[in-house]
Amino acid sequence: MKTTIYYFTGTGNSLKLAKDLSEKLNESELVPIAKVWEDDHHASSSENVGLVFPLYYAGLPKIVYDFLTKIDLAKSNYFFTVVTYAGDINTTPLLQIETILNSKSKTLSAGYYVLMPNNYILGYDIHSEERQKEYFEKANKIISEIGKAVEKNDVNLDKDIFKKRRIKSEKFNKNFRDTVYESDKSFYAEESCTSCGICANVCPVNNIALIEDKPQWKHKCQQCLACINFCPEKCIQFGDKTVKTQRYHHPEIEVKDLINQKN
Ligand code: SF4
Ligand code: SF4
CATH class of the missing domain: 3.40.50.360 (Flavodoxin domain)
Known part of the structure; x- marks a missing residue:
């Protein structure tokens, strides 16, 4: 079956x-x-x-x-x-x-x-x-x-x-489901952002646009944390909560796999 x-x-x-x-x-x-x-x-x-x-x-x-x-x-x-x-x-x-x-x-x-x-x-x-x-x-x-x-x-x-x-x-x-879309208001990219676009590409719901070469979050976030974890410069932060934390993604899963998720 x-x-x-x-x-x-x-x-x-x-x-x-x-x-x-x-x-x-x-x-x-x-x-x-x-x-x-x-x-x-x-x-x-x-x-x-x-x-x-x-x-x-x-x-x-x-x-x-x-x-x-x-x-x-x-x-x-x-x-x-x-x-x-x-x-x-x-x-x-x-x-x-x-x-x-x-x-x-x-x-x-x-x-x-x-x-x-x-x-x-x-x-x-x-x-x-x-x-x-x-x-x-x-x-x-x-x-x-x-x-x-x-x-x-x-x-x-x-x-x-x-x-x-x-x-x-x-x-x-x-409560999480009712408020999650707007939870992206705490995301920002630091100066070290290279405008590579990976954050926008891995976002499963296309919630990120590069405006003047910097990511902007569009308030339809699922809080999957792909953007912050896959950014190669580790320059995305969520308020002050992630300044000291390391980044993670499964070692066998690559950017292209995340992109395939929506294409
Ligand atoms: S993935 Fe990181 S470096 Fe690339 S555009 Fe997004 S914030 Fe900038
Ligand atoms: S947390 Fe997930 S859904 Fe929200 S903007 Fe980042 S990649 Fe997109």
């Missing part, structure tokens, strides 16, 4: 896992959410549908939430998700997905979490290379197991977890 894996990525963690998972499945395709989320109508034609994305503010990234709400899933019957995270696990994304799927008379069968190196440099510094390597090795093993489970259409969710609503997390995530 064919599987479509929809993914969203900012620094490559989710893309790397989505690619690895896709390779483990007999028949699969990878579809970047950034490419299709604004389509008037998008329908999945696969029997199996997976969603791979990072945990944002205890729940779904806004783009994933909006896309899932819109997509036509009438032809699909097995749904799973792989959530990448770097801090605490939170089951709210599973509940959010289940709620949206239920509104389409569908249900989530399986949910997996994979610990990856930190990329949320607005709050925390990145992990050491040694720790990153450790996470990558563990992630490889987990993805192999997920591949086998998806092939068998495994169900790993006890629906009782959905009975315990996490009101606080849901509100926290909703």
Whole structure:
């Protein structure tokens, strides 16, 4: 049975896992959410549908939430998700997905979490290379197991977890989704910007324009942090929160992979 894996990525963690998972499945395709989320109508034609994305503010990234709400899933019957995270696990994304799927008379069968190196440099510094390597090795093993489970259409969710609503997390995530577009007001480029345009090119939602050779953020931000992490000069800052933090992107994911996400 064919599987479509929809993914969203900012620094490559989710893309790397989505690619690895896709390779483990007999028949699969990878579809970047950034490419299709604004389509008037998008329908999945696969029997199996997976969603791979990072945990944002205890729940779904806004783009994933909006896309899932819109997509036509009438032809699909097995749904799973792989959530990448770097801090605490939170089951709210599973509940959010289940709620949206239920509104389409569908249900989530399986949910997996994979610990990856930190990329949320607005709050925390990145992990050491040694720790990153450790996470990558563990992630490889987990993805192999997920591949086998998806092939068998495994169900790993006890629906009782959905009975315990996490009101606080849901509100926290909703507040994030309601305000994230304008969160880019704190981004700026320092004098050392070379006007290379990479920040604009990697932005999955085309939220950056080079005006007079300097990046300007257009207030439709998803806070994926691709721009700040991929800038080769490390000259993008977010207020004073990132002055001392290092930058991170998955070592096997390049600028061209981020550009492909939307083209
Ligand atoms: S990626 Fe960095 S150096 Fe290049 S245009 Fe953007 S801010 Fe300037
Ligand atoms: S502006 Fe930067 S943080 Fe916002 S969506 Fe684009 S790449 Fe991501």
